[in-house]
Amino acid sequence: MSISSEHPVSADQVYRALVALGAGPVADPEVRPEGPQEGDRLHLLGALLAKTELEITAATRLGEDEGADDVVEAVIGWSLQVGADPGLTANVVTNRLERTAIQVAESGEDEPPPGRNAAFAAVTIAAYALTAQRSALGRMEAE
Structure with a gap:
């Protein structure tokens, strides 16, 4: 079992994904004039995880007459990514x-x-x- 990523994402890639999802954190240009740095990577990944979990939660909110098919689809997508x-x-x-x-x-x-x-x-x-x-x-x- 390997836990290292075959193709690790950079802080910039995660930041761009957040921006594309409309959830990009606003960086103070005086503090970070060069944009996100590799030291920001885990913070940005956490923000991306939160955005993803919020979207999944909104899409799979079960009502009285709804089944769990949407939850299952999210789990299948997760499983396909993890392997x-x-x-x-x-x-x-x-x-x-x-x-x-x-x-x-x-x-x-x-x-x-x-x-x-x-x-x-x-x-x-x-x-x-x-x-x-x-x-x-x-x-x-x-x-």
């Missing part, structure tokens, strides 16, 4: 779960709403379970 490597899939999903746990924990409220701590624990446990499974499978394959 058939189950280790890579687990690694990507684990990374998503870790980001979700951080987002759930950062409620910005003095007193989190009921269930917030349980949701954080559930997401964290899911990430640990996938990590443990990958580790166990790796040890079994090594034997």
Whole structure:
């Protein structure tokens, strides 16, 4: 399983994708007169991920008489991009779960709403379970 990108995208490519989607962050020309830099890459990728997740959420919002076909189509598209490597899939999903746990924990409220701590624990446990499974499978394959 390889987690490195075969063709990594540059900060400029991600920025251009955000602009094309109408979600380009406005950079202060005095701070960044030369535009986005490679050090901005992860920040820009996070913004692109948020834009994508917002679009998927808007497109797959289930009503009373709607099915889950739209959600399935989004998952199929995701799976085709990630590929058939189950280790890579687990690694990507684990990374998503870790980001979700951080987002759930950062409620910005003095007193989190009921269930917030349980949701954080559930997401964290899911990430640990996938990590443990990958580790166990790796040890079994090594034997």
